[in-house]
Amino acid sequence: MLDASHALIGASLAKLIPNPYLGLPASLAVHFLADLTPHWDFRTRKVKRSKAKIIFLSLSDAAAGMSLGYIIFADQVPLAYLVLMMFTAQLPDWIEAPYHVFDANFPPFSWVKRLQSRLHNKLDLPWGLVWQVVIVAIIVIWSLG
Ligand SMILES: [Zn+2]
DSSP states (O other), rough: OOOHHHHHHHHHHHHHHOOOOHHHHHHHHHHHHHSSBBBBOSSSSOOOHHHHHHHHHHHHHHHHHHHHHHHHTTTTTTTHHHHHHHHHHHHHHHHHHHHHHHHHOOOHHHHHHHHHHHHHOOOOHHHHHHHHHHHHHHHHHHHOO
8 A cells, every 4th residue: 555545544543542552563463454455556566666766756655644644633642652653554664665775685674575565455546546545534534433
């Protein structure tokens, strides 16, 4: 999934599960569950991009999700917990990043890369984005309810 989606799911979980000992592992586990739903992200199609563009797209994606999560949840969840939960929800993708950016084809980066490739369910545009937005919206609205 987009890291924006992962961040918003993490933020919703921060609201739903105030206890960090339960919330943080749940946030990490839900990353893999979210990736199992058919989705589009910047790696759905093998597009050749420059390293600079990969870094720019990934950081924008991650930052957009954290900003949105902050706007929606800042007055409902303690800030440190909110940020930590959003970061944990994105964590496997952060660990995978050196594989893509620095060609770090060795553990733990290569392990996470292989695990994530196996678990990903890809679906191209537009439906891979439509379903993703619907799923994330339902989780966000449910957590606010
Ligand atoms: Zn992932």
